[in-house]
Amino acid sequence: MTHNINTWKLDELTIAKRQQLLARTESDLSDYLAKVRPIVDQVREHGDQALIEFTAKFDDVTLQLNQLKVTDNEFKVAEESIDTATLEAIRFAADNIRRYHESQKPGEMTMQEVRKGSFVGERFLPIPSVACYVPRGKGSFPSVLLMNTIPALVAGVKNTIVITPPGIDGSVDAATLVAAKEIGITNVYKCGGAQGVAAVAYGTETIPKCSKIVGPGSPWMVTAKKLLSNIIDPGIPAGPSESIVFADDSINGGLAALDLLIEAEHGPDSSAYLVTTSKKVVEEALASFPDHWGRMGELRTSYASTVLCGDMGGIILAPDTKSAFDFINDYAPEHLQILSSDPWQYLNLIENAGEVLLGKHSPSTLGNYVLGCNAVLPTSGAATTVSPLGVMDFMKFMSVAYVTESGYPEMAKHAEKLAIYEGFEAHSNAVSDIRSHYLK
Incomplete structure (x- = not known):
């Protein structure tokens, strides 16, 4: 199958076209507001029963009221179905994620003497409760569960729960349940989308009301978080996946194309650009795509090609390094990968990005799963002012002062x-x- 990958010359873009390339699928949620508001209202008024009805409507799954919470037996079945290699990978990732986030945790209290006899400082405390959202619609994501929940546990949050849409058979993804059990979380609930957000915002007969919700999701879920931001802390903006891969002339364009597909395959609502100053990289990248498509299945090829051939992806040829990074900083990508034989030379040029992965041996795959840095990152340009999910997202501090x-x-x-x-x-x-x- 032939896929016509978008290519643009950055210095030939009109202002309007440049703005179009900077847009994301969730930039305008107005079409969802009218649809999401009645869902939220129904969950507020009817609780569990509304969740059952919306699960049947949106997930095509029939659940009974007593099936909203994952049972001990479901955890057991999940553990029995997971192969040893997958379990080892979950444990490896969890250990790295925990180590990284433990390094973020502040001490219990700080104090400094600002003037002789006058002391000010902070006392750090965990927030009381959090709901961690694990999406399901375009795949199964035990890695998202680990990224969302481990920093909350490190922070000391007492009530950490997980909500996730059920699969077509009414079950929760087995690896996701195993990941939850491995880190000590047993309160997992079968609900997703806008109705899931409403459930943890207001509380239902089964699902507890939470102080905060974190995790990536669909525009439906993102819209619900915006609508309910006065009821529940919506956490960092984390919508559909997006990335920029920057490659200079020292890189084979085929490698750049290989890594460009990482975030593009998440879904048709993702965004992914290869930005380069090298015509050679552009030509090599374009020539390599048929081989890359050939090693992917039909579903992920469909997702990635929709992105790279549609309105939110492709290849951008910049006239010089400054122009390239001006565009990158304006875009403020969730994921930014720097492909170069000397990637460190570009780090000081980067002002806005959720994460920066440096070099040929640091593809987004490693960051998404096992490196330990958090893969729940700000999207839709929010990286201009917002940081990746971390321990401090699950903590608060109170000022403390004492004058002698x-x-x-x-x-x-x-x-x-x-x-x-x-x-x-x-x-x-x-x-x-x-x-x-x-x-x-």
Whole structure:
């Protein structure tokens, strides 16, 4: 089958075309708002029964009320069905993810003396509860479960649950259940999409109300998180997969094409670009695609070709390195891979990216599964201001301050002056001679 991969010259793009290339499938969710709102309302009003009805409607699965929560027997069946190599890979990934995130965890408390006798600092605490969303529609993702839940466990969240859509037979993916059990999570619920978000936002008879929800999902799920952001913390924006692969002249374009397909195969709503300053890379990449397609199945080939031949993917030839990285920073990709014999030379040019994978031996596959850095990353340009999922997403801190008797006079003098200037009389009185009278 012939696939006509999009190719553009960056310096010949119109402003409108450049903006189109920077867009994502979830940039405009207006078409989903009207559809998602009644789903959310139904779950709020009817709880479990609404979940059962929407699971039948959207997932084509008939569940009974007592089947919403995964049972001990379902965990057992899942464990018995997993081969040893897959179990070892899950354990390997979990260990690396835990090690990385343990290095992020702050101490219980910090204090510093800002002036003699005056101390300020922070006390760190885990948030009370979180729902980790594991998508199912375009595959099974035990890796997403590990990435979502391990930093929450490291942070010390007491109530960590998982929600995930059931498969066509009503079961949860076996490897996902095994991954959950391996790290100590047994509260897994069969619900997804907008209805799943509503369930953990409001709580149902079976599913507990949570303080926060994290994890990637469809535009339906993303829209529900936006609608319910005043009810539940929606976490970082994590929508359909997106990536940019940058390759310079030192790289064979076939390798660049190989890695370009990693995120493109996630689904037809993904976004993936190869950005290069080399015509050689472009020609070699285009020539290599038939071989790459030939080693992929029909479904993933369909997804990847839809992306690379559609509105959200392809190859961009930049006139120079600066132009290439100006585009990359404007795009602020979820995943950015730098292919070069000397990838470190480009690191300081990168301002906006969810993650940066440097060199020929660091494909996104490793980051997605086993390196340990979190693969739940900001999408839709949010990497301009938002960081990858990490331990601090599951923690909060409160400011702590203590002023000694010797430190108080200097602090009070300046605070009183500012309070008087701003017209706050109770503020100024509290640090005036009135307080001195009581302190005596």
